Amino acid sequence: MTGSKRLALTVLSAATLMTILDGSIVTVALPAIQQDLGFTPAGLSWTVNAYLIAFGGLLLLAGRLGDLIGRKSLFLTGNAVFTIASLLAGAATTPAMLVAARFLQGVGSALASSVVLGILVTLFTENGERARAIGIFSFTGAAGASIGQVLGGVLTDAMNWHWIFLINVPIGALTIAFAIKSLPADRGIGLSAGADALGALLVTGGLMLGIYTVVQIEQYGWTSARTLGLGAISSALLLGFVVRQRTARTPLLQLRIFRSRSVSGANLAQMLTLSAMFAFQILVALYMQRVLGYSALATGLAMLPAAVAIGGVSLFASARLITRFGARTVLLAGLVLLLAGMGWLTRLPVEASYAVDLLPMMVLIAGGGLVLPALTTLGMADAAPADAGLASGLFSTTQQVGMAIGIAVLSTLAAARTGTELVAGATEAAALTSGYRLAFTVAAGLLAAALVVGLLVLRRPAHTTSRQLAPAAAH
The missing domain is CATH 1.10.287 (Helix Hairpins)
Structure with a gap:
């Protein structure tokens, strides 16, 4: 891998890390934000929801725009919007100002992250080199959520919640500066090739x-x-x-892309997996704070072993394993580890020991460092150059839809079970734990479904690629 390619990969990974961090860094700071700005309990959720709606809603469109007008231009624009929005969020003095800034952050994240994979797969074309690049890139996605919780706890306790957003400003500025220098220029195929406004x-x-x-x-x-x-x-x-x-x-989404088993299977498996992983990323942190009484800083540090495990596996092992055994085999192995970790959470007690009840799960969750690189490899394997941005946007969209479904389904089930237990006379800690255990059980079922998809839909390599599926040129 040449020096220019390493710099480009660093830029792409840094931008992705900012996006992933911003989705999780807020969670441990929510109590401090609520107290400082006077959010109502219902209004507080919009510091997360506003970001998710803008991010998830625009990804598919943004990915196609990258193919049409140029991925580098869209990447730079997205990072500029995100950096400005982060400054506004960090300076927020009212709930409305923070929610609006979070929505704008979601817009910037969608523009930038929708084309990252498209740039990556067109920049790294040799199989071994691409596997290493995807492994490094996936490290940021796999470990980013856990790192976000650690960093959120540290910044909130050591400084104040404003810095969970302000820290993005210098990182964003540096990312833009190095992206201008390192990312390959591309003109896109032109708006006339796919400007479906109604679509x-x-x-x-x-x-x-x-x-x-x-x-x-x-x-x-x-x-x-x-x-x-x-x-x-x-x-x-x-x-x-x-x-x-x-x-x-000139369709916005070429439906032929779904005729690839790799594309369809990887996106479905990813949606199921990330729906389940919400239980780990968010509910475990809530369990530590609301049941065990951990502070924001202690919660972040308690999640650190998971970040190290996921990051280490994705960074140092995933590329070699995918090259040797294939992405499907690595995906299945990672899902088995995640399923074991989620199963461990279904037995959490009210009075837990970190070393016995939580740390083993933190180690097993390293399976995420295998799953995400394997899914990325499979999801982008059949993307023709002209469709790389679209495939990247589609892959990112299923990520966000999966997270949104996980947030809705698992948090609703946990809250409903908690309410039932409180009515029955349980203590608050016991009722909360019962709700979380139910959510972890459902999450384990989602991971089992992802494993079935990997076994059945991805059971053999796709024989037809999107290059072969592209319409024949007119004679």
Whole structure:
């Protein structure tokens, strides 16, 4: 790997790390933010939800825009927007200002992260070199959430919550400066090759409304008129988008991409896996603080072994294992480790010992360092150069949809079980623990489903690639 390629990979990884960190660094700082800015309990969730809605809703459109107007230009624009939004978030003095800044952060993250994988797979074309690059890149995604919780705890306790956002400003500025120098220039294929405005409106509106509906389920319930009505509208918009893509002269999403078993299977497995991983990233931290009484700093430090385990495996082992045994085999091995770790969490007691009840799970969660690089390899394996941004945006979209579903489903189940236990006379600690254990059990089921997808859908290499699936040129 040449020096220029190493610099480009560092830039791409740094930008991704900022995005991943921003999704998790807020969680341990939420009590401090609520106390300082006067958020209501319902309003506080919008410091997370506003980011998720903008990020998840724009990824697919942004990925295609990268193919059309140039991935480097979109990457630079996204990082600039994210950096400015981080400054605004760090300077926020009211709930409305912080929520608006978080939404803008989500927009910037979507623009930048949607094209990262597209740049990576076109920059690293040799199989072994690409596997090493994906392993390094995936380190930032695999360990980023855990690092975010550690860093969030340290910054919140040592300084104040404003710094969880302000720290992005110098990192963002350096990323932009080095990206201008190191990333290859590309002109894109032109807006005329895929400027489907109606399709863009349908998919962006459908995804944003769908994620909004999902993250509000905890407050309004699964069967409320609001949830069912908004869910139906979102489904109608997304169905309209699919119909539009079948008939549009220049579709935003080439549906042929789903004929690849690698693409379809990897995206489905990723959605299931990340839905389950929310239980680890968020609920374990809440369990430590609300049941065991850990401070924000202690919670972050307690999560550190998981960050080290995931990061070490993804950085030093995943590329060699994928090159030797294949991405599918590595994926299955990682999912087995994650399933064992989640199964361990289903037995958490009210009065836990960190060394006995939590640390073993922190080691087993290293399976995430195998799963994410393998999924990335499979999800991008069949992407033709002209569709690399689209495949990257699709892969990033399923990540965010998976996280949103995990947040809605697992937190709602945990809250409902906790309420039932409180009514039955349980102590608050016992009721909370019972709710978390139920969420961990469901998360284990989601990981088992991802394992089935890996066994069945990805059971053999795809014989047809998106290059072969591309329409034949007119004669």
